[in-house]
Amino acid sequence: MIPYRRIRLTVSYDGTAYAGWQRQRNAPSVQETLERALHSLTGEQAAIVGASRTDAGVHALGQVAHFDTRSRIPPEKFCFALNTRLPDDIRVVASQQVSPAFHARYGARGKTYRYQIHNSPHASALYRLQRAHVAPPLDVERMRRAALPVLGEHDFRAFAAAGGQSRGTVRDITRLDIRREGALIDITVEGRSFLYNMVRILAGSLIYIGQGKLPEDALARALESGDRLDLGITAPAHGLTLMEVRYDG
């Protein structure tokens, strides 16, 4: 019998039509759609484990996932073979064999998320699916100054949505930069892992700070107080994209 091999996938998806990464009872998920495509390809019922359980509406440019298979398909061909069985809002961009010790979720050493904003008096048809529209002008310099205290290791319990299941609330943000090009503002955040909704709460708070709805030291204060009420809204899901997941080696 052919032994199991572990395959690693890099997956992009437009989250608009999905109830998120994770398999759900009554709604289409990215995971289930991938698992069905894999089943139709190999005949096996394999679970596909994703690095990040992105929420409904959240996109991915570089989600990473793994599964085990006894299929004889060459590892690098899964990419092509799965794409012919997937809707075009999910595309596998790479596939390779990895060690059985590789785990997409528990082995992840870092993740990069990008929160995209369209800052203009009126919404644009072209940005509606991948950027949050914010009408009042945002002061990006103020947002940058406000973001500084968040860098590094802190207790982020104020940034965690109710419903999160994380045991600890200490996280380490290794990068947070805010780039503006005309009406487009991108907030890029890197860290080993994040609390549930943490990036969207951070983005929503930075948007409020940029509008002057929250004081410039709101993030610093929330880190001290641990109080969710010191922060702004959870920014809409469709503005968020999982850019990349990093592993050792």
Added chain:
Amino acid sequence: MIPYRRIRLTVSYDGTAYAGWQRQRNAPSVQETLERALHSLTGEQAAIVGASRTDAGVHALGQVAHFDTRSRIPPEKFCFALNTRLPDDIRVVASQQVSPAFHARYGARGKTYRYQIHNSPHASALYRLQRAHVAPPLDVERMRRAALPVLGEHDFRAFAAAGGQSRGTVRDITRLDIRREGALIDITVEGRSFLYNMVRILAGSLIYIGQGKLPEDALARALESGDRLDLGITAPAHGLTLMEVRYDG
């Protein structure tokens, strides 16, 4: 009786679902969708004249259009009022009263188009609607060198699709730049006006030159020969966006 006033609109649209700007017999067009929204708002049957008759699948960030109305709606409110009656893949981003001498099409002094490419071995779900996917690596420096001779006033008959109705084929390209950021390549072209499919033929030819499928002097040669066969494919419509239309004053 209230006199007619001329209103200028700036319109963004995601061209994916439309058979182009121009009213068609059996397919939804952006123009018709806007005219219907206007009719439901004012009760008038006004024609909306667009600066550019973008093709099926082509997008716009800043299409300009005008219409005449006797409605008492303040000019700057048309923007909000029309948006409540439009699908979210068409958004009016500005409205203002202009002189009756203003004409969106005949008065245009310059247009900017952007052709967007995703240059990566595999297509990405997130770019599928607004970027042409090109798998072979593109040599952007070669494309830049090849593009130089196109700048300025030339007879562009080699760059005109059959079916175009332009009387002359001399056009003036005032800007052509090619920007790469990772896997994303944007070709930005400015000129007073363009022949039918000219920007897409230019983009398709630059893609071929970047892949080495056409010689580096292909554009220069085609300007001399006037022969469409010296050029590459007409690049796919969904990669093209009308960015801006400029007027005097």
